[in-house]
Amino acid sequence: MGLRLRFAPRPANVRIGPTHYHDPLLRARGERPVSDFTSLSRRDWLTLADRFYGRLDRTLAGLTSDEWQRPTAYLGWSARDVLAHMTSAMPVNFREVLGRALDGNPGPPPEFDTFSRNAREVERRRTVPVASLVREFRTELEAILRTYRELSDSDWDRPAWFFVGRVRVRTLFLAQFADNVFHERDLLMANRRWPGFDPEYTAPLVDWFLRELRPATFRPERAVGLRAAMRYRLHGPTGGDWTLTVADGACRVERGADRRVDVTLVADAESLVAAAQARAAPWVGRLARTVDWIRGRARAEDTVAAVTGAASLAWALARRRIRIGGDRTVIARLNRAFWHFWQRTAMTAANIAKG
Template sequence: MSANVCGTAPILAASLLRRVDAKLVELLRDLGPDEWDLPTLAPAWKVRDVAAHLLDTVLRKLSLVRDHCFVENPVIRSPQDVIDLVNRLNREGVTVYRRLSPPVLADMMESACLQSADFHESLDPFAHAVFNVSWAGESTSLNWFDTARELTERWHHQQQIRHAANRPGIMTPELYHPVLDCFVRGLPHAFCDIDALPGTAVQLEIAGDCGGTWLLKKHDSGWRFASSAEITPAARVIIPQEFAWRVFTKGIDRAEALAHSLLEGDHILGERIFHLTAIVG
């Protein structure tokens, strides 16, 4: 087993947002008129809808977190309330911004993304974030995790557009590995109801030059990532990197994902990895 395992160090991704969003603006300006109406992996969303969502969320984050502008104060009593709220806000944003012409949307995106990059780079990564990363089961999160979560949103929705328009992806180690590392941080929460003897370990490998190895270990207090690979896992899962982002964002059927992957050892433990959804809604 490789001695290098991921999952324990902070993901300092603020500077990567600027690079990913610059590629997004370039992509949007290059799309032809017909490509804006292509279907994507996101159910019921065309390319223009995904682009509208990306504009809406960056503007919403700046308004809420940077500018402290809260025009409503919803009551949140459960995780489902969070999902319902996010889904509603997403629908409302897409309804508005999908009406923009491609040039107008791209210009607004460029301006908003530059402001977003400046803002995230200004944050103390180890201070408490305004919003917690709910899909990782956290009640409070640090800025570095919230910013890494933001990177996963910007990266995977852009990848949906690239997939739909048959454009080259942005699967480079510098940009894609931090996205995968952030997605996988949701595994301890995904395993929270899986009982096992303390010391039981599950190993995930994402195959490819952007991937890595994560080792999840059961403790008396729950599942946590191990910092050492000197453990024999009860289950080992290998997912090719070209499918991994889709596995964790509802972009592929679970049965199809399993068919493209390798699962060794305890299948109940191994299959739980494919239940991880690292998005809200």
């Protein structure tokens, strides 16, 4: 664990703040949830994750056999398929890159096509009983959380790699945490039992999503000569203001609304993340599955993601769940200057090539 690493994460287009410390036990004191993700320590994040995973465990135990078969908003999969994906993502995706980082090899693996990997693992578990999937999920979750609990704070900040490029070990933990938070939403919305996000852990995850994950998807080669600022104004218990700035081939996102901007996006955090992560009405995903062969079987998952992604954003805009105003030329250029969810395979390949 104390090895000297050969290189640090490339700053590239991402500005990641240092790790600070903050007591997360806010609910007992009646305080507003912490929304600055950098102010939470490894121990703080593990405390929040334990609370969420306790809730998730109750969710998994409470679904009936019929409810496990219901279609979800995620890629045309049933609730059972989503559970199979949540289970397999830990050993197949997260454990690989975490292990490489902790072994002092934070560069990219030769292949990391998560869409194809996930689809293969879901299919492989097609006949596994739900009870067995739940047991496997609990086993895999406890194993990977044990690894994070045993890390030192310096290990938490070690360089790592994910499909967005070079990151830190903390990012791998937060990506899995956020992924499972939204997958619980998939399971419960499919069964009309969704109570809404708990802001205690969702607020800092939204901050992470905007300040670290969003700029990590920036494509500087598509932003030549672009200088623009965009405000994200999110309402609700996990809301706030963030300002994204693109200039000189770099992107950063900062908290606050202290400067003039060219574009303003107004939404609640849930609608924004749902659109960004291609959550669409279940029938859209099921329809997409019937035409997933159009670009070839090898790109079936990319096709489904593209269809659900386009439908999700169109629905959010049409229903005014997301409102975007400002200079239309700048809006179009900013949209082109970032990788999108359904472009993950191409983004991953590009980031592997960068090393």
